[in-house]
Amino acid sequence: MTKRALAALLALLALGSCAKSDHKTHLYLQRFFGECGAEYGGTTDVAKAEGECGIITTLVNRFNADNPDIRIDVNVVAWPGYPQLTAQVAARDPPDLVTMHEGVISDYASKGLVEPVDDYLRTAGISPTDFTDAARQGVTMYGHVYGLPWDTHGGLFHVNTALFAKAGLMRGGKPVLPDTWDELFAQARQFEQRTGEPYLIQSNVGDPAFAARNLYTYMMAKGAVLFPDRKHIRLNTPVGVQVAKYFRRINAEKLGTQNMDTPAAIAAFVSGRGGIYPTGTWMIGSFETEAETPGRPLYKSYAVFPYPRLWGEHVEYVSGHSWVVPARERTPQQREAIARFFKFMAAHNFDWTRTGHLPAFKAVLGEPRFKALPHRADIAPLATIGRPLPSYVLRQNAIEGIVGEEAAAAFTGQKTVPQALESAERRVNILLAQID
Numbered sequence: 001m002t003k004r005a006l007a008a009l010l011a012l013l014a015l016g017s018c019a020k021s022d023h024k025t026h027l028y029l030q031r032f033f034g035e036c037g038a039e040y041g042g043t044t045d046v047a048k049a050e051g052e053c054g055i056i057t058t059l060v061n062r063f064n065a066d067n068p069d070i071r072i073d074v075n076v077v078a079w080p081g082y083p084q085l086t087a088q089v090a091a092r093d094p095p096d097l098v099t100m101h102e103g104v105i106s107d108y109a110s111k112g113l114v115e116p117v118d119d120y121l122r123t124a125g126i127s128p129t130d131f132t133d134a135a136r137q138g139v140t141m142y143g144h145v146y147g148l149p150w151d152t153h154g155g156l157f158h159v160n161t162a163l164f165a166k167a168g169l170m171r172g173g174k175p176v177l178p179d180t181w182d183e184l185f186a187q188a189r190q191f192e193q194r195t196g197e198p199y200l201i202q203s204n205v206g207d208p209a210f211a212a213r214n215l216y217t218y219m220m221a222k223g224a225v226l227f228p229d230r231k232h233i234r235l236n237t238p239v240g241v242q243v244a245k246y247f248r249r250i251n252a253e254k255l256g257t258q259n260m261d262t263p264a265a266i267a268a269f270v271s272g273r274g275g276i277y278p279t280g281t282w283m284i285g286s287f288e289t290e291a292e293t294p295g296r297p298l299y300k301s302y303a304v305f306p307y308p309r310l311w312g313e314h315v316e317y318v319s320g321h322s323w324v325v326p327a328r329e330r331t332p333q334q335r336e337a338i339a340r341f342f343k344f345m346a347a348h349n350f351d352w353t354r355t356g357h358l359p360a361f362k363a364v365l366g367e368p369r370f371k372a373l374p375h376r377a378d379i380a381p382l383a384t385i386g387r388p389l390p391s392y393v394l395r396q397n398a399i400e401g402i403v404g405e406e407a408a409a410a411f412t413g414q415k416t417v418p419q420a421l422e423s424a425e426r427r428v429n430i431l432l433a434q435i436d
Contacts, residue, residue: 024071025333027341030088030095031056032079046348051285052355059351063344070337072097080104080397085326089113094326096338100147102138102320102388103396109146110394115325116144123339126346134386135360138320141391147322148342150349151357152383153281154318155213155307162301163275167191177308181246184310188255191275200256201274203265204412208404210262211247214278215407216317217307218243220387230392231435233428235403236421244421247411258412272297278307281379284356288374304375306382318386320360358383394435402427 034053041057043049044065049058060072075095077084082104088094089108100108108114121128128136128145135149157177164175167190178184188199203210215235219226224239234240250256257265257274269277270290277283284304291302307316323345325338346361350370353359358379364370371377389396403424410420 022071024069025331025337026071026073027096027334027337028075029060029072029097030075030077030081030085031099032077032081033099034079035076046351049351050354052282055351055355059345059348062348063341066344067337067340070340072341089326092328094328096325096328096330096334097341098324098326099150100322100324101397102147102149102322103400105139105146105322105324106141106391106396107394108324108326109141113327114146115327116146117148117325117342118145120325120335120339120342121145121148123336124343124346126342130346130361130363132358132360132362132365132383134318134358134383134388135320137391138318138388139322147324148345149360150321150323150345151352151355151360152318152320152386153357154316154382154386155217155278155280156284156379156382157305157307158269158277158279158283158287159303159305160269160272160275160298160301161303162297163191163195163197163272167194167275175303175305177305178310179308181310184308185249185253185255188250188253192255195275197272198255198257198274199276200250201260201265201268201277202250202256202258203260203262203279204251204257204408205259205261205264207262207265208401208408210278210404211407211411212400212404213317214247214411215240215243215403216389217315218246218310220315220317221309221312223312227390227393230394231429231432233399233403233425233432235424236418240421241417244407244410244417247407248413248417251412270296270298272301281356281358281382284375284379285354303378305378306385314381315385315387316382317388318382319388321357322360358386395431398431399428402431 033056036053036057040049040054043058044062046058046062049055060074064072085098131149132152134152139145139147139149159175161175164170169176169187178187191199219239222239225234227233257268265277268274287302290296290298291300293299349359349361350364350367353364353370359365365380365383406420406424409415410417
């Protein structure tokens with residue numbers, strides 16, 4: 001190719017790349033929570049939005065409308081989105097903002113793949129002391145804050161109050177929940193005798209999070225140190241064995257459903273086929289809709305509370321969603337735009353609580369409008385009693401899968417309790433040993 005031809009080609013390429021600038025600071029935001037552009041793509045009235053997808057879509061639309069010099073460009077990924085994010089990081093082209101579960105942050109932070117957000121928070125006028133205890137623990141590691149916490153979510157006791165009334169387990173309009181393991185078994189037998197239905201609806205099949213959440217919560221309540229260091233887990237202990245035996249007893253005595261996966265468990269609860277379904281904050285909206293629909297089994301018969309304290313301290317294993325900032329080169333304008341986004345989202349944390357998740361900010365917990373939402377006053381303690389796993393624990397999602405699989409085998413009698421807990425320890429420790 002001659003010099004003249006090369007010059008002409010370069011000129012054509014340059015001309016072709018000269019798209020008209022909109023003179024805005026662009027941020028690339030990547031999130032899960034679903035795609036609902038057909039319904040909410042052009043809406044900015046946050047108060048009228050419903051559901052996780054509707055609310056988050058409308059919030060971003062509102063931010064763009066309120067900040068005409070900034071443009072948030074959104075990419076919606078299938079849950080949880082981490083394989084795609086890892087590929088983008090490897091290609092050195094990550095997004096500017098990403099939704100991330102707090103249990104995953106340490107995997108990226110330990111490698112320097114996400115930035116500490118301390119400076120963004122200061123610019124936005126946000127202090128980590130503004131966060132709830134659970135939210136602050138979830139984003140703080142290595143001496144820094146690595147994300148803007150967005151919510152806290154964990155397990156709850158979703159209760160059919162009509163069946164509880166039939167079982168004689170209502171006092172002052174509220175269900176009587178057990179204070180000890182012995183009370184749980186006594187109430188479960190009374191419930192089954194009087195209603196003919198199981199006390200607990202359990203998703204023991206294909207739902208490792210259910211079993212892991214139960215094991216973690218009640219081991220933590222007794223002060224168990226699940227991870228004595230970043231390379232080891234401790235489950236096959238007297239406390240771990242006792243917790244697993246209690247859940248094994250529930251199944252052995254058939255005080256809960258036996259062979260249900262999550263869809264079957266949800267269907268059973270909304271059909272009035274059991275007393276308590278221990279599942280997450282994310283189900284409140286769906287169950288409340290059932291409770292407000294005349295003719296449905298849950299109509300005016302639904303209540304929800306954190307897991308009860310059955311021994312030791314009243315604590316519960318939780319996680320949360322957060323906004324993180326992948327490490328990459330950015331202009332000062334982009335950094336200022338991220339701080340403004342954080343300030344906006346913090347100011348709208350209440351709107352997100354309408355999904356059923358708990359707020360990440362203490363101030364929202366005290367707001368009358370939050371307390372006025374259905375059941376929120378009853379579940380608010382979860383933001384205080386909630387405990388995430390230690391931030392130095394890597395691969396928390398993979399570990400949950402292993403622990404949940406083995407715990408479910410112990411709970412349902414597929415393995416002896418010591419066999420299952422020993423196997424969980426061995427498998428997790430092998431995984432952790434392979435991490436640099």
